[in-house]
Amino acid sequence: MNVVTLNKIGKTYHLDAVSVPALVDINLEIRPNCFTVISGPSGSGKTTLLNLIGCVDQADSGEITVAGQAVQKLSDDALSDFRARHLGFIFQNFNLLPVLTVAENVEYPLLLSRTPAAERRRRVAALLEAVGIADKARNLPGQLSGGQRQRVAIARALAPAPKLVLADEPTANLDSHTGAAIIALMRAMQREHHVSFVFSSHDPKVMAEADDAVLIRDGQIEDIVRGALPEAAQ
Amino acid sequence: MRTLSLALRNLLRNRRRSLTTLLAMVIGAVTVLVFGGYARNITYGLQTGFVVRGGHLQIQRKDYFLYGTGNPAAYGIADYKHVIDVVSHDPVLAPMINVVTPMISLGGIAGNFAAGVSRTIIGSGVVVEDRNRMREWNDYQFPTNLQPSPLSGTAEDAVVIGNGVARVLELCEPLKVENCPKHKKLEAAEGAAAPADITALAALEARPATPQTEARIELLAANVHGAPNVASLHVVKAERQGFKEFDDMFIGMHLAQAQRLLYGNETPQATAVVLQLKHTSQIPAAKARLAELLAGALKAEPLEVQDFEALNPFYGQAVGMLNAIFGFMAVLIGAIVLFTVGNTMSMAVVERTAEIGTLRAMGLRRSGIRRLFMSEAMVLGVIGAATGVLVALLIAWVVNHSGLTWLPPGQADPVPLTVRVWGETRMIVGTSIGLALVAVISAWWPARRAARMLIVDALRHV
Numbered sequence: 001m002n003v004v005t006l007n008k009i010g011k012t013y014h015l016d017a018v019s020v021p022a023l024v025d026i027n028l029e030i031r032p033n034c035f036t037v038i039s040g041p042s043g044s045g046k047t048t049l050l051n052l053i054g055c056v057d058q059a060d061s062g063e064i065t066v067a068g069q070a071v072q073k074l075s076d077d078a079l080s081d082f083r084a085r086h087l088g089f090i091f092q093n094f095n096l097l098p099v100l101t102v103a104e105n106v107e108y109p110l111l112l113s114r115t116p117a118a119e120r121r122r123r124v125a126a127l128l129e130a131v132g133i134a135d136k137a138r139n140l141p142g143q144l145s146g147g148q149r150q151r152v153a154i155a156r157a158l159a160p161a162p163k164l165v166l167a168d169e170p171t172a173n174l175d176s177h178t179g180a181a182i183i184a185l186m187r188a189m190q191r192e193h194h195v196s197f198v199f200s201s202h203d204p205k206v207m208a209e210a211d212d213a214v215l216i217r218d219g220q221i222e223d224i225v226r227g228a229l230p231e232a233a234q
Numbered sequence: 235m236r237t238l239s240l241a242l243r244n245l246l247r248n249r250r251r252s253l254t255t256l257l258a259m260v261i262g263a264v265t266v267l268v269f270g271g272y273a274r275n276i277t278y279g280l281q282t283g284f285v286v287r288g289g290h291l292q293i294q295r296k297d298y299f300l301y302g303t304g305n306p307a308a309y310g311i312a313d314y315k316h317v318i319d320v321v322s323h324d325p326v327l328a329p330m331i332n333v334v335t336p337m338i339s340l341g342g343i344a345g346n347f348a349a350g351v352s353r354t355i356i357g358s359g360v361v362v363e364d365r366n367r368m369r370e371w372n373d374y375q376f377p378t379n380l381q382p383s384p385l386s387g388t389a390e391d392a393v394v395i396g397n398g399v400a401r402v403l404e405l406c407e408p409l410k411v412e413n414c415p416k417h418k419k420l421e422a423a424e425g426a427a428a429p430a431d432i433t434a435l436a437a438l439e440a441r442p443a444t445p446q447t448e449a450r451i452e453l454l455a456a457n458v459h460g461a462p463n464v465a466s467l468h469v470v471k472a473e474r475q476g477f478k479e480f481d482d483m484f485i486g487m488h489l490a491q492a493q494r495l496l497y498g499n500e501t502p503q504a505t506a507v508v509l510q511l512k513h514t515s516q517i518p519a520a521k522a523r524l525a526e527l528l529a530g531a532l533k534a535e536p537l538e539v540q541d542f543e544a545l546n547p548f549y550g551q552a553v554g555m556l557n558a559i560f561g562f563m564a565v566l567i568g569a570i571v572l573f574t575v576g577n578t579m580s581m582a583v584v585e586r587t588a589e590i591g592t593l594r595a596m597g598l599r600r601s602g603i604r605r606l607f608m609s610e611a612m613v614l615g616v617i618g619a620a621t622g623v624l625v626a627l628l629i630a631w632v633v634n635h636s637g638l639t640w641l642p643p644g645q646a647d648p649v650p651l652t653v654r655v656w657g658e659t660r661m662i663v664g665t666s667i668g669l670a671l672v673a674v675i676s677a678w679w680p681a682r683r684a685a686r687m688l689i690v691d692a693l694r695h696v
Contacts, residue, residue, distance in 0.1 A: 084597025099243035
């Protein structure tokens with residue numbers, strides 16, 4: 001079963017008297033356990049599409065199903081709970097909580113999903129080890145480099161064992177070497193945790209790593225390039 | 235890592251701003267507590283003064299309170315000894331009572347025949363031993379310099395008068411009254427000259443002008459039948475009274491002397507039976523029991539009970555005024571804290587907009603965001619209140635040990651300036667809870683605004 005299904009999705013922004021269509025009649029299926037990239041020029045609607053898939057924004061029309069759940073009829077609290085259980089987010093600016101240590105940042109989503117303390121500790125330790133920053137567990141985000149922060153963000157996104165991780169331009173604020181390392185790490189994590197990753201990016205390195213690529217322009221899907229279905233998804 | 239821990243860490247992010255906000259709250263708490271402690275001290279001081287002089291409760295003949303000052307003798311309690319006996323042996327009242335004693339209030343004219351001067355007075359007749367025990371009442375632990383009544387151990391004709399009475403009656407010299415300059419006597423009004431035989435008789439009766447070594451006065455009062463009665467009295471001391479009006483009229487004497495003036499050879503009465511309780515808080519229980527006794531064992535005479543607040547309206551007025559000032563001050567400080575914390579929280583919301591979006595995206599509910607900011611305000615409020623209490627206690631201690639004195643209303647002598655914060659649990663807890671509550675309320679609007687942000691807008695915020 002697809003992890004995300006978008007059916008005739010439309011989204012228009014209203015700026016005073018001007019209406020700007022951001023997405024028009026979008027139909028898209030995102031396959032499970034795939035590395036999917038949404039690509040397109042600036043203003044094409046990548047971030048809007050990602051926001052709708054991530055249940056942090058509402059479509060004006062159409063139907064969205066994420067992880068088998070039709071999300072448009074859910075209340076705000078139900079959507080919050082849904083995001084806490086099934087979705088992970090990686091942001092361009094990392095968006096770590098500056099007052100929490102690395103370990104606490106990774107633990108935070110587990111608190112939201114009410115994971116028992118022992119299980120939280122176990123998962124945090126394993127994830128920090130997996131992303132290679134176990135030695136920084138007690139550091140604050142301000143004491144880390146950009147690449148290290150993004151590793152923390154990846155660990156945090158994977159902490160609640162989500163079905164889907166969404167990443168908005170995750171390498172945009174990193175140098176090319178670090179960006180490549182982060183892409184490699186995400187790819188490894190995606191395979192290891194059997195989770196779907198959806199990116200918005202126009203970084204060729206990210207696109208090269210993708211299983212599926214969705215090309216979007218002027219709010220409409222221009223092309224979908226699907227690779228071979230990964231073994232884990234078959 | 236719970237909400238409170240997160241709140242505390244968030245407050246430490248901008249330490250200077252948090253400290254400034256905290257400082258405003260501490261100053262607010264200190265102002266409220268120190269003024270409250272000072273006001274409380276005045277209240278207790280006034281109460282102690284009134285209770286020492288007139289007890290907590292007085293049993294009087296019905297309507298004496300309204301009409302008795304016009305003719306005290308007519309409103310006497312005939313069988314006051316029985317009243318005292320019943321009250322002091324009552325199993326409910328006895329454990330509460332410190333002193334039960336009779337007293338007489340009277341009015342009259344006091345004159346110094348030798349100096350040819352007189353003035354109207356109001357006086358009271360008391361049992362001196364009982365009064366000395368009443369003077370020991372100090373439920374609020376004021377620093378005291380306890381002196382027994384000047385009437386202690388004196389003959390029945392001894393009296394104490396106010397300094398003002400001593401001045402008017404020209405008794406300053408024998409009584410060593412200060413601030414008593416010699417004054418020029420007013421000339422007699424002009425009029426027709428007295429007949430020669432009257433003038434000659436007056437000259438024969440006139441005493442030689444000899445200096446007074448003993449202070450004696452004559453007191454004229456109307457007895458129970460309205461006839462004049464005169465007593466020659468020995469003034470043992472002039473004492474300053476708290477209010478000038480009272481100082482100019484006061485005379486205190488032994489109960490037996492007052493009874494002889496008002497009732498002559500008839501059965502002596504008392505105008506009131508004074509009850510001093512061990513604690514002021516016992517007044518309602520004592521009043522309730524007295525009401526039962528007045529309807530039962532003491533129903534032979536029409537009696538009623540007045541408490542010290544009714545007998546001394548100034549007390550209620552002073553307490554009311556202090557409460558009003560305290561309330562006004564508390565509201566003002568509450569408003570300042572409200573706006574200060576509200577401003578701090580609003581700035582925090584703006585600065586942390588992207589963070590709010592992140593938390594919401596990760597699955598924190600709107601209520602969680604609200605709780606987060608309100609917790610920060612509550613932590614601020616609690617720390618501010620706790621620090622404020624500590625600082626107020628410190629200031630109170632310094633003031634109480636500074637040796638400063640002041641003259642409270644109704645007091646004759648200066649008393650140590652004290653601020654009563656320590657031990658005032660209700661005031662401390664009330665102020666602390668109030669401050670924390672105001673802080674939480676002030677965060678409500680910014681927290682609501684934060685919770686209602688659209689996630690995508692918040693995430694876009696730079």
